[in-house]
Amino acid sequence: MPAPTRRGTLEDYLPTDDIVAIPSLADAEWDAIRRQAGWKLTRRFCTLRNLFVHGLRFTGDAMGFAWGGIYRTLFVSAIVTTSYRNEGHFRSGERIKGTNDFFVGNFALPRSGAETREIVRLVNLRHHVAGVCKPVQDERVRVIDVYEAEFAYVATAFIESIRRGLELCGLPPGSKPGRDLAWQVCVVLYQVAGFAGLTRMPRDLDAHDRFRDAFDRRLRERPPSPRVRRMAQEIARRIVPVTASFADETVARHIARHIDPETREYLFPGGAIPAALESQRIDWERRQPREGRTSGIEKRSRDRRAIWERPDVVALQQAYHQAVFVNTSDDLDDRLVGAILLYALDSGAEARPLERRSIDLAAGQPLIRQGGTVHEMYVVLSATAPLVVLHATEAAAEPRQVATLAAPTVLGEIGMWRGQPAVATVLSREPNRLETIVIDQARFAELKQESGFRAATAAEVQRRLALNSALVGTLLDDTAARSGDPRLASIAQLFRFLTGDSHVSLDAVIDLPDEATPAECLDALRRQVDDAIRAGLPPDLERYLGNVVATIG
Numbered sequence: 001m002p003a004p005t006r007r008g009t010l011e012d013y014l015p016t017d018d019i020v021a022i023p024s025l026a027d028a029e030w031d032a033i034r035r036q037a038g039w040k041l042t043r044r045f046c047t048l049r050n051l052f053v054h055g056l057r058f059t060g061d062a063m064g065f066a067w068g069g070i071y072r073t074l075f076v077s078a079i080v081t082t083s084y085r086n087e088g089h090f091r092s093g094e095r096i097k098g099t100n101d102f103f104v105g106n107f108a109l110p111r112s113g114a115e116t117r118e119i120v121r122l123v124n125l126r127h128h129v130a131g132v133c134k135p136v137q138d139e140r141v142r143v144i145d146v147y148e149a150e151f152a153y154v155a156t157a158f159i160e161s162i163r164r165g166l167e168l169c170g171l172p173p174g175s176k177p178g179r180d181l182a183w184q185v186c187v188v189l190y191q192v193a194g195f196a197g198l199t200r201m202p203r204d205l206d207a208h209d210r211f212r213d214a215f216d217r218r219l220r221e222r223p224p225s226p227r228v229r230r231m232a233q234e235i236a237r238r239i240v241p242v243t244a245s246f247a248d249e250t251v252a253r254h255i256a257r258h259i260d261p262e263t264r265e266y267l268f269p270g271g272a273i274p275a276a277l278e279s280q281r282i283d284w285e286r287r288q289p290r291e292g293r294t295s296g297i298e299k300r301s302r303d304r305r306a307i308w309e310r311p312d313v314v315a316l317q318q319a320y321h322q323a324v325f326v327n328t329s330d331d332l333d334d335r336l337v338g339a340i341l342l343y344a345l346d347s348g349a350e351a352r353p354l355e356r357r358s359i360d361l362a363a364g365q366p367l368i369r370q371g372g373t374v375h376e377m378y379v380v381l382s383a384t385a386p387l388v389v390l391h392a393t394e395a396a397a398e399p400r401q402v403a404t405l406a407a408p409t410v411l412g413e414i415g416m417w418r419g420q421p422a423v424a425t426v427l428s429r430e431p432n433r434l435e436t437i438v439i440d441q442a443r444f445a446e447l448k449q450e451s452g453f454r455a456a457t458a459a460e461v462q463r464r465l466a467l468n469s470a471l472v473g474t475l476l477d478d479t480a481a482r483s484g485d486p487r488l489a490s491i492a493q494l495f496r497f498l499t500g501d502s503h504v505s506l507d508a509v510i511d512l513p514d515e516a517t518p519a520e521c522l523d524a525l526r527r528q529v530d531d532a533i534r535a536g537l538p539p540d541l542e543r544y545l546g547n548v549v550a551t552i553g
Helices: 027-045 048-057 059-075 077-086 088-108 114-130 145-168 176-195 205-221 226-246 251-258 261-267 276-287 295-308 311-325 331-346 413-418 441-447 451-483 486-498 518-535 539-552
Strands: 019-021 133-137 140-143 200-202 355-361 366-368 377-383 387-391 400-405 409-411 425-427 432-439
Touching: 027 059, 027 088, 027 145, 027 176, 048 059, 059 077, 059 088, 059 145, 059 226, 059 251, 059 261, 077 145, 077 226, 088 114, 088 176, 088 226, 088 295, 114 133, 114 140, 114 176, 114 295, 114 331, 140 145, 145 176, 145 200, 145 205, 145 251, 176 200, 176 205, 200 205, 226 251, 226 261, 226 276, 251 276, 295 311, 295 331, 311 331, 311 355, 311 377, 311 432, 331 409, 331 441, 331 451, 413 451, 432 441, 451 486, 451 539, 486 518, 518 539
Parallel strands: none
Antiparallel strands: 019 200, 133 140, 355 432, 366 425, 377 409, 377 432, 387 400, 387 425
16 A cells, blocks of 8 residues: 655644644733743743752753754754755854744743844744745745644754753653643744744644654654765754853753753764864853843844845845735745845845946847856846846747746846856846846855855756756656666756755765755756766656756756
């Protein structure tokens, strides 16, 4: 009997009766729930051990167990590969601080406050740019179905790690007080996940336990590939000095106390903890200002709100909103504009604003010419007439129109990202005034280091690849299986990874370092396809793979 098809939703792990919509709570009701849960957690973590180790900062132990949940999620291949595709681990301090602001801010600050709204707005923008959520209304998002269960498991992992901490602090998990507090923590953390796009949750604590057990069983039945496990270990090594600092512990004590034994062995096998990690923790703490639990969160949010009001950022916000809710035909333009907006926000208050430029095009005048060098990237905020995309081939006497573009849109990003000549001409059939934000080569060099922009730009290349995926997929898999050629198996997995499949195991990929960037993945795919074609392939597969190489540019 064939295995049931998995959709990535909660129904893969729970019967329908165990799943409910996350309730919509009034601000007063939500504030009462989070305050009560926070007070009970504070009281339970106020133990002699924690007072002795942490003094008045004893809630650091609770924070440590919360971070233990983050490490548990590194068993989930899609979370690991998505993080690598987005390269968030290369800026671990900033990303962990942002995660801390989101969870602590939503737990400790009023939901209706300006700081909380700004933090949620920023996180939802990041999730949309990463491709795991879609905007649905104003600044709210909804998780894409295929990621729903994994998204819910993030909340589950936090909850279970906190429950483990409560048990170590003397609260038996099976006792009535233990179960009552566990359910309050569930309500709070599933609500917080709801702020970031989750819409459904287990109906009660028993259903939550069943979801946890079913998801963990699935992880053990289908563990991550060795490559993905090495990726997870690299992420853990990069973030643990920061989370240890938040937990007010040394790295070794943080790992031993706050990460469950199974996860600890998975990420730090044999208890091997590089000595450099403790030095990194000390250095991180030395560079951080001492601040209260919420005062730093509030200050960072206030600083960002000033950037949100900068004219270039306001223009990008308007373009992003129009791309999301008005020009709904192209989600990738949404994400590219959103990624550039994130870059402007992350650059800080001292950064030079992005250049605004009005461009007047005569009828037939190219903005970008096929074969020419692309020196600038354009965010077209508005246009008085449509732009058209023309593509010339050796087989045709005249260029063929392949697309019509409406503002807002992004032009020139692929050519600048890969340093290749433009593959098409962009012009206007009639006189046209464009209002744009222009990214020159110096700013683009900074922008391309941003994880969100890399993810969104890679998604644009993935869209190009997807034009051929239906033709290539079956032939590639069949030929790889028949020939046993490891190069073809590697191409098949890279192809799926680059066309957006975060669930691919990557266990057959060759000649590619574990820490490869999206650009390096694309280069590896091109190189391996070239090698396979030179070695000889069936004619249909050779033709289709040749199209893949041409599509990459």
